[in-house]
Amino acid sequence: MIAKLIDWSAHPTKGNPERLLSRYSLYAGLDVGRFVHPSHLAVIVPLERDDSGVPAHKRHFVQVASVWLDDEPYVEQIKVIKEVLAVGVGSRKLYYDNTRGELVALREQGLLPSWWCGITLTAESKMQMAQRLLLALEQGRLKLLPDERQKRSLLMVNNLLKAEESGGEHGEAFTSLMLALEATRWKPLVESVYIEGLYG
Amino acid sequence: MASVLRRSISELLAELGALEKRATSDVPPLPLGEFLSREFLPAVAQVEGELVEAPHLRAWAELLECHRFVAIIAFRGSLKSTLAKAVVAHVLRSHARGAYDAVYYSATVDLARWHLRRLKLYLEGLAPAWGWRDATAGEAVLRYERPGAIFSCEPAGLDQASRGRRCNLLVLDDVSDPKKLASMADIDRALESLQRRILPLLKDKSARVLLVGTPLIEGDVIAWAEKNPEFLTTRLPAILADGQAAWPQKYPLEELERIKRLVGEKSFRAEYLLHAVAPADTFIPPDVLEAAILRGEP
Numbered sequence: 001m002i003a004k005l006i007d008w009s010a011h012p013t014k015g016n017p018e019r020l021l022s023r024y025s026l027y028a029g030l031d032v033g034r035f036v037h038p039s040h041l042a043v044i045v046p047l048e049r050d051d052s053g054v055p056a057h058k059r060h061f062v063q064v065a066s067v068w069l070d071d072e073p074y075v076e077q078i079k080v081i082k083e084v085l086a087v088g089v090g091s092r093k094l095y096y097d098n099t100r101g102e103l104v105a106l107r108e109q110g111l112l113p114s115w116w117c118g119i120t121l122t123a124e125s126k127m128q129m130a131q132r133l134l135l136a137l138e139q140g141r142l143k144l145l146p147d148e149r150q151k152r153s154l155l156m157v158n159n160l161l162k163a164e165e166s167g168g169e170h171g172e173a174f175t176s177l178m179l180a181l182e183a184t185r186w187k188p189l190v191e192s193v194y195i196e197g198l199y200g
Numbered sequence: 201m202a203s204v205l206r207r208s209i210s211e212l213l214a215e216l217g218a219l220e221k222r223a224t225s226d227v228p229p230l231p232l233g234e235f236l237s238r239e240f241l242p243a244v245a246q247v248e249g250e251l252v253e254a255p256h257l258r259a260w261a262e263l264l265e266c267h268r269f270v271a272i273i274a275f276r277g278s279l280k281s282t283l284a285k286a287v288v289a290h291v292l293r294s295h296a297r298g299a300y301d302a303v304y305y306s307a308t309v310d311l312a313r314w315h316l317r318r319l320k321l322y323l324e325g326l327a328p329a330w331g332w333r334d335a336t337a338g339e340a341v342l343r344y345e346r347p348g349a350i351f352s353c354e355p356a357g358l359d360q361a362s363r364g365r366r367c368n369l370l371v372l373d374d375v376s377d378p379k380k381l382a383s384m385a386d387i388d389r390a391l392e393s394l395q396r397r398i399l400p401l402l403k404d405k406s407a408r409v410l411l412v413g414t415p416l417i418e419g420d421v422i423a424w425a426e427k428n429p430e431f432l433t434t435r436l437p438a439i440l441a442d443g444q445a446a447w448p449q450k451y452p453l454e455e456l457e458r459i460k461r462l463v464g465e466k467s468f469r470a471e472y473l474l475h476a477v478a479p480a481d482t483f484i485p486p487d488v489l490e491a492a493i494l495r496g497e498p
Contacts, residue, residue: 062494063494130483131467133484134464134466134483134484134488135463135464135467137484137488137489137491137492138464138465138466138488139461139464140491140492142492143492143493143494144489144492144493144494145493145494146493146494146495151489151493154484154489155482155484155486155489156482157482157483157484158479158480158481158482158483159417159477159478159479159480159481159482159483160384160417160479161483174483174484
């Protein structure tokens with residue numbers, strides 16, 4: 001089952017289709033799951049244009065997509081995620097949780113786009129990323145979509161960064177948003193323009 | 201022949217005694233508070249640059265003069281680690297005879313090494329003036345010698361698996377590592393390490409323990425020390441109960457406000473106001489999350 005909430009209404013491109021073609025970067029985080037826990041994709045975009053000269057980590061971001069993928073085969077999940085991210089012409093980066101290596105086989109088969117980057121989370125790196133996510137929310141630098149399931153998922157994570165097993169959600173959105181925000185810190189050597197087919 | 205030999209030995213012993221006396225009597229005793237202001241902080245300033253006057257250091261020094269087990273819980277940047285180093289330096293200054301062993305514990309051995317490297321820099325001019333000879337080339341280990349006395353201070357990490365060393369002074373400087381507190385088991389392990397591996401190795405009934413730190417999570421080492429009746433605990437949040445800044449010379453209220461905006465509310469409450477978080481509470485406070493969710497027009 002796939003549940004997509006995609007909403008660009010909080011972004012400056014709202015009501016201005018021409019600006020949709022502007023060079024807005026897209027950053028995504030994916031918490032990978034399938035059977036016990038679902039996958040969750042969070043997509044955030046900066047509110048400034050890429051050529052604003054503001055360092056990426058200092059920008060303000062707004063979430064434009066929250067996608068839940070329950071019980072879907074990984075190949076199907078990848079197809080859906082590619083569709084969600086196939087907008088605009090700016091550069092893009094997706095960080096996915098590679099701690100358990102669910103997507104390794106698909107990566108080896110060349111089914112993952114080159115701009116998808118697997119991140120292995122350690123207790124140390126997870127705490128750092130979580131602190132950055134919290135700070136961005138506290139400082140109002142990251143605005144989130146009104147997705148109730150996402151909200152429940154975020155509130156499942158405790159101060160030890162563990163999510164309770166009892167609830168329906170398991171902190172998937174916490175990981176995906178954390179990774180999406182982390183993707184904004186990535187610095188390309190050469191700014192690439194996303195073209196479907198060329199990059200995946 | 202025997203009487204000549206006896207006389208030579210007694211002369212030698214007398215000379216040795218005089219030498220020892222000379223070596224120690226050149227360094228008149230100085231209470232820790234005086235030592236801080238007259239000798240240690242000027243040496244720190246030579247390495248770190250000018251220091252802002254810190255009246256709370258003298259109050260802490262007085263506590264340390266009177267108690268064997270002291271826990272100082274204070275905000276980031278309050279110079280509590282500088283005080284911990286001063287305690288080690290003060291012992292070095294006053295130690296006269298035999299071997300004295302200190303261990304400097306931090307959350308990781310790398311962090312403890314960093315602290316001792318700094319302390320060694322501070323002592324570069326002081327230790328020779330007290331008659332000590334640096335007996336090691338190691339930059340993160342203190343090993344000093346003078347006639348009839350040896351002093352050592354070695355770095356250690358609470359994360360190390362090995363047994364601790366027997367010591368006269370145990371300094372625990374920020375032993376909770378926020379990056380390693382991934383579960384209640386981690387918290388318990390750190391505490392157990394302290395209780396079973398480190399504290400039982402105090403050499404004798406004059407051995408001392410100084411714990412300095414900032415509380416991170418309820419039930420951690422700091423919380424344990426606070427509850428332990430053997431420890432004399434003092435707390436210094438950056439903003440006092442009456443709303444005044446604890447150290448206005450360096451951190452006036454407007455500077456603390458700026459820091460709060462920089463590090464965020466939750467970190468500020470922990471690091472500057474000393475409110476440890478409960479493990480079971482949500483990492484993102486519900487009100488913060490609610491404020492971050494878009495409702496209608498942005």
